[in-house]
Every structure is written in C-alpha cells, then in structure tokens.
Amino acid sequence: MTCSERAFRVRMLYHPVIHVPSLEEAEAFYTRVFGRPSTNFRAVMPNPPAPGHSVGYSTFTAISDVLIDNLAPKQYLTGGVQRYPDVDTPRLTTTGWYVEGVKDLYKALRAHGFRLLDVRDQVLEDDEWAGGPSPFVSLKGDAGLAYRFFEMYPFPLDPRVTEGWTVPPVTDEDPLGIVRAAHHTVLTARPERALKLTVDVLGGEVIHTGRDELRGVYGPYVRLADAVFHFATPHPCGARSADVPGDGDGAPDTYHAITWQVADLERAAKHLEAQGVRIAQRSETALVTDPATSLGVPWGFTATSIDIEGDSR
Numbered sequence: 001m002t003c004s005e006r007a008f009r010v011r012m013l014y015h016p017v018i019h020v021p022s023l024e025e026a027e028a029f030y031t032r033v034f035g036r037p038s039t040n041f042r043a044v045m046p047n048p049p050a051p052g053h054s055v056g057y058s059t060f061t062a063i064s065d066v067l068i069d070n071l072a073p074k075q076y077l078t079g080g081v082q083r084y085p086d087v088d089t090p091r092l093t094t095t096g097w098y099v100e101g102v103k104d105l106y107k108a109l110r111a112h113g114f115r116l117l118d119v120r121d122q123v124l125e126d127d128e129w130a131g132g133p134s135p136f137v138s139l140k141g142d143a144g145l146a147y148r149f150f151e152m153y154p155f156p157l158d159p160r161v162t163e164g165w166t167v168p169p170v171t172d173e174d175p176l177g178i179v180r181a182a183h184h185t186v187l188t189a190r191p192e193r194a195l196k197l198t199v200d201v202l203g204g205e206v207i208h209t210g211r212d213e214l215r216g217v218y219g220p221y222v223r224l225a226d227a228v229f230h231f232a233t234p235h236p237c238g239a240r241s242a243d244v245p246g247d248g249d250g251a252p253d254t255y256h257a258i259t260w261q262v263a264d265l266e267r268a269a270k271h272l273e274a275q276g277v278r279i280a281q282r283s284e285t286a287l288v289t290d291p292a293t294s295l296g297v298p299w300g301f302t303a304t305s306i307d308i309e310g311d312s313r
Contacts, residue, residue, distance in 0.1 A: 008101030008108065010202050012160060013227040014148055015060070015069040016095040016184070016258065018297065019087045023059050026070040026090065029295045030061045033275050035175045037061070038070065044156045052080030060157040065167045065226060066181045066258065067158050078120070090296030092255040095184070096135065096148030097202070097225060098161070103129045105149060105202075106136060112201050115139040117146070143197045144188055144253035170263045175271045177263035182302050183221065183228040185212070188253040189245050191219045194231040198222045204229075214281040214288045214300070215257070232256075259286075259300030268301045 020026045027038040042056040057075035061068045073084035099105050106129035109116060116124045117137045124136060135148040154161055167180050188194055198204040204224030211218040217232035231253075234244050243254045262268045269279060269287060278290035286302040 006108070006203055007104035008099055010105075010204075010225045011098045011100055011152055012225050013066065013184075014096035014098055014150055015067050015158070016255070017069045017071055017093045018090055018295070019073050019084060019093050020070050020090040020295070021072065021074075021087055023057075023070060023072045023075070026295060027059055027061075030063075033176075033272065033277060033294070034061070034063055034178075035173065036063055039157055041157070050079075053078055062157075062159055064178045064180045064260070065160065067160065092257070092297055094145045094147060094255055096137075096150065098150050098152045100152060102136075102149055102151040103131060108201055109138070112196065114142045114197070114201070138197070140252040141250035142193075144186065144190070144194050145255060147197070176260070176268045176301070179261040179263055181227065182259040182261040182300070183230050184258050185215060185217065185230045185232060185256040185300075186253050187217065187234050187243055187245050187256045188219070188231050189233060189247040189251060190249075190253075191231045191233060194229075194253065195220065195222070198224050198229065198231075214283060214286055215298070257288075257298045257300055259302055262301050262303060265301060265303040272301075 018026070023040070030036045030038050038059040038061040040056055041058040041060065045055055048055055054075055054077040058069050058071045061070065074082065074086050076083045106116065117139060118124055119134045119137065129136060131151070135150045138145070138147045140146050152161065159165055170177050170179055186194065195206070199206060199222060202224055204222040206220045207223045207228070208221040209219065210221070212230060212232060215232070216235040217230070218235070219230060219232035222229045222231065243256050245251055245254045265285065265287065269282070272279065272289060276293060278293045279287050280290040280298065281288045285304050286300060289299045291298045
C-alpha cells in the first residue's frame with residue numbers, strides 16, 4: 001500500500017498508558033522528578049458516563065510532546081466490574097494513534113488480516129467501523145500490543161490537539177531540560193509483525209536498524225507521524241527479565257520504555273540522582289534509569305537527537 005493509496009492519515013501518537021497501583025504516588029513522582037503537574041480525568045468526566053462506570057481512575061501528565069495516561073486498574077470499573085487486573089508495580093502497557101480517516105484505516109487493517117476489538121474486548125466483525133468516541137483496538141496476537149486507534153478529537157487534557165500547537169521549548173523551570181521524546185522502545189520477538197502494522201499498513205518508515213547498547217536490544221527504528229519506535233529484540237543479558245516477551249506466534253510484545261532527548265545530560269543526571277532515581281546504565285551520550293526508583297519504567301535520557309541515521313526531526 002503506497003501513500004497515494006491510503007485514504008487515512010496517521011496524525012500523532014495517542015496517549016502512552018501506564019498502569020499504576022496509586023495515582024497519588026504517580027502524580028508525586030511526575031511533580032518531583034519531571035517537574036510536571038498531572039490532571040485527574042475527573043476534570044473532564046466528573047460523572048459516570050453509564051451505570052457501573054467509575055470516574056477519577058486516570059491522571060494525565062503532559063511531558064513535552066507526549067501525554068501520558070496513568071491509570072489505576074483497581075479504580076477503573078465498567079459495568080461495575082474491574083476492567084484490568086491490579087498491579088503491584090507500575091508498567092507501561094500500550095499506546096496508539098490519532099488518525100484522520102479512521103474508518104478507512106479500519107478497512108485497511110482488516111484487509112491485512114488484523115483482527116480488531118472494541119473497548120469491551122469483543123471482536124469486531126462488521127465490514128465498516130461504526131465510529132463514535134471510543135477507539136477500536138488491535139489484538140495483541142496480531143499486532144504485538146493492544147494499540148488504540150482514535151479519530152482526532154478535541155480532548156481537553158491534550159494540548160497537542162489544539163490548532164497551531166508546537167513542541168514547547170526547554171525552560172529553566174524544567175529540571176530535566178527535556179527537548180522532546182526521542183523514541184519509544186517496544187520489545188518483541190517478532191519485529192516483522194510490528195513492521196507489518198506500522199510500515200505496511202500505517203505508512204511508517206524504517207529509518208535505521210541498530211542496537212541500543214545501554215538497553216542491550218537490537219532492531220528497526222520506525223518513524224511514524226510524530227514519533228519514533230524501536231521494535232527491538234532483547235539480548236538475554238539486556239532488558240530486564242520481566243519485560244522480555246514470549247517467542248510464540250501469538251505472544252504479545254512489551255512496551256518497555258520512553259527515551260527523552262535532553263538539552264544537557266549532566267544536568268538531567270544530577271537532578272535524577274538528587275531525587276533518588278538511580279541510574280542503571282550510562283554512556284557519554286545517554287543514560288537509563290533503574291525502574292525500581294522511577295515509577296516502574298526504565299526511562300532513557302539522551303543528549304543527542306536519537307543518534308539514529310534518517311531521523312530528520
């Protein structure tokens with residue numbers, strides 16, 4: 001499928017989701033470490049949209065060009081039933097994309113053999129996407145992760161959907177000096193599955209294939225809309241064992257980490273250490289945090305613009 005044949009356009013990354021045991025602890029972490037406030041979803045949905053549906057189960061944190069959704073599974077009820085299992089340790093779970101022409105994307109995904117689910121995890125059999133405010137979701141066995149696909153809409157907590165929005169400049173008030181998100185790391189035993197989705201269907205481009213030495217992973221980097229993904233196979237001595245994906249045909253991938261480009265790596269390292277965030281690995285141009293001290297995520301920080309051939313951002 002060429003660009004000229006696509007009747008849809010992937011506009012931007014949707015919200016990375018982190019499942020957390022405590023919204024209060026997550027909010028305190030972002031304030032202390034990233035210097036960023038968080039807003040509870042209750043601000044835009046104060047009342048249940050349906051009987052048995054909870055409110056106040058998520059907080060949203062805007063960090064440069066990424067909006068993170070922190071969700072407490074024990075607080076998220078639909079139909080009076082807890083939607084996701086409890087977590088003892090925070091974990092990145094999934095993300096997705098805003099799409100222009102999402103109904104056409106629905107058809108394209110089905111034509112390429114991707115099974116899709118509604119938000120209740122029911123397989124969608126209709127030839128046409130009925131639309132509405134809810135997304136459709138990819139099946140993990142087909143796509144690696146339960147990626148969400150939304151039509152662009154004016155979500156009040158997402159500043160990026162405002163017309164004319166640009167990536168904010170680095171300020172002295174930002175303790176980490178974040179320039180923008182450098183790339184997202186998805187661990188996979190089947191990179192070809194990820195490429196079928198992101199390149200063959202969604203129109204992304206492989207801009208480099210290489211190794212992330214600090215994480216001990218190797219694979220293709222894909223630029224898609226406003227983000228870069230590293231679909232990487234972990235070395236046995238590399239990524240933390242809890243994140244190593246299974247190797248069966250239907251085994252899901254793992255959304256492992258987000259790496260941030262910063263203006264000054266030493267400034268970022270000093271702030272992290274001052275806030276009790278341990279640095280697990282470090283080189284002259286990048287570092288990775290110990291997830292046990294950083295909200296369950298091995299955040300990356302790099303002084304370079306990804307240091308990947310082909311990334312023109």
